[in-house]
Structure formats: structure tokens, C-alpha cells
Amino acid sequence: MRAFIVRSDTAYIDEGEPPFKAGRLDVMLNSAISAITHGNAQEIRRDVEFFMVMPLNDPPIIHINASTITRAPINEEDMLSLLLSGLRGRERGVRGMHGSLDSLLNELQSRGYFPIYLHEDGAPIKSIRPRENMAFILGNQNGMPISDESMMRKRGVRKVSLGPLPYMTWECVAIINAMLDGRILLA
């Protein structure tokens, strides 16, 4: 399995607002689409879990388990509708969770995931040996709050870079999926 965790201290779900106005919820929705689909967004990647960590939202964490969802979201609106159906108990594979990035990392590490924090200033990705269960942690349009960076440093989470240029969060998710699919650039 592979997991993607995107942390946003601005995003929240508001059905009355377009996603780009709801604290850039669009970043979370597009990252989720990149994480759980492939093949022109028609196919579901069954080996992916995606976590949205959004402290401003209720619930603050949304978990998408792509192994059990029943339809591939094709755009932001569709992704949002999938989340809302899941949170209302009408779609398998989507659930709300309580907690923070810290507690989520606890859970994922106890489930055997190897966490990696993606940041331009990290060690080159080719220095990382591919493993069975990798969990990639990303920031939103503003990056990662300093408090969470320091929490991850204390936990010994590796900071890894895709190169010196900053990319969009959802682009990084797509790059990681492509790398893991083809084992390109990983050691």
C-alpha cells in the first residue's frame, strides 16, 4: 500500500462555496484525485490510502481508502460529492476521523507505514529505498506549519525532495505515483 497525507490549515468543506474559496479546498480535492486515480482519471488505484488533515474542518481528518470506493472521481465537484456521500455513510471507503497529523502518524507507523515528508529542501528522492508501505506527507499551497515540521523532525521523519523547484501539491502526488509505478529515480 502507499499513503498520501496532505495537511492544510486553510481548507474546509462548505457546500455553499466553490472549493477554491473554501480555504483552497481545491488543493485537497485535486491531490486526492491524483492519488487515487490513473488512466485519465477513469481507474481507481486500489493500493492507495489518502488522508486530508484539515484542522478547520469537522471532521478534521478525512480518510479515503481507495481499495473500497465504488467510483472514480473525475473532477473537483465529483470528488467533493464522493467525500460528502462517504461522510454521510452512503459511500464505502470514506470516513471522518478525529486527531491531528501527529496522531495520524502514530497510527500509520503502528500499521507499518514508513513516513516521508516531501519538501524541496530535503534529501534527493533517489536516496530513498522503495519499501512496501510508504506514507508521503505534503503541505498545501502555503507549505507545512513550522509546528508540524518540528513534530516530524522529533519523530525522525525523513525529509525528501523531488528537486529544487516547488511544485503544486497534486503534482507531487502524481510524480510520486509515477515513480512508484515505474520505480523510476528511486534507488
Ligand SMILES: C[S@@+](CC[C@H](N)C(=O)[O-])C[C@H]1O[C@@H](n2cnc3c(N)ncnc32)[C@H](O)[C@@H]1O
Ligand atoms: C506548493 S508547495 C508549497 C510551497 C510553499 N510556498 C512552501 O514554502 O512550502 C506544496 C507542497 O508540495 C510539496 N512539494 C512541492 N515541491 C516539492 C519538491 N520539489 N520536492 C518535494 N516536495 C515538494 C511540499 O510538501 C509542499 O508543502
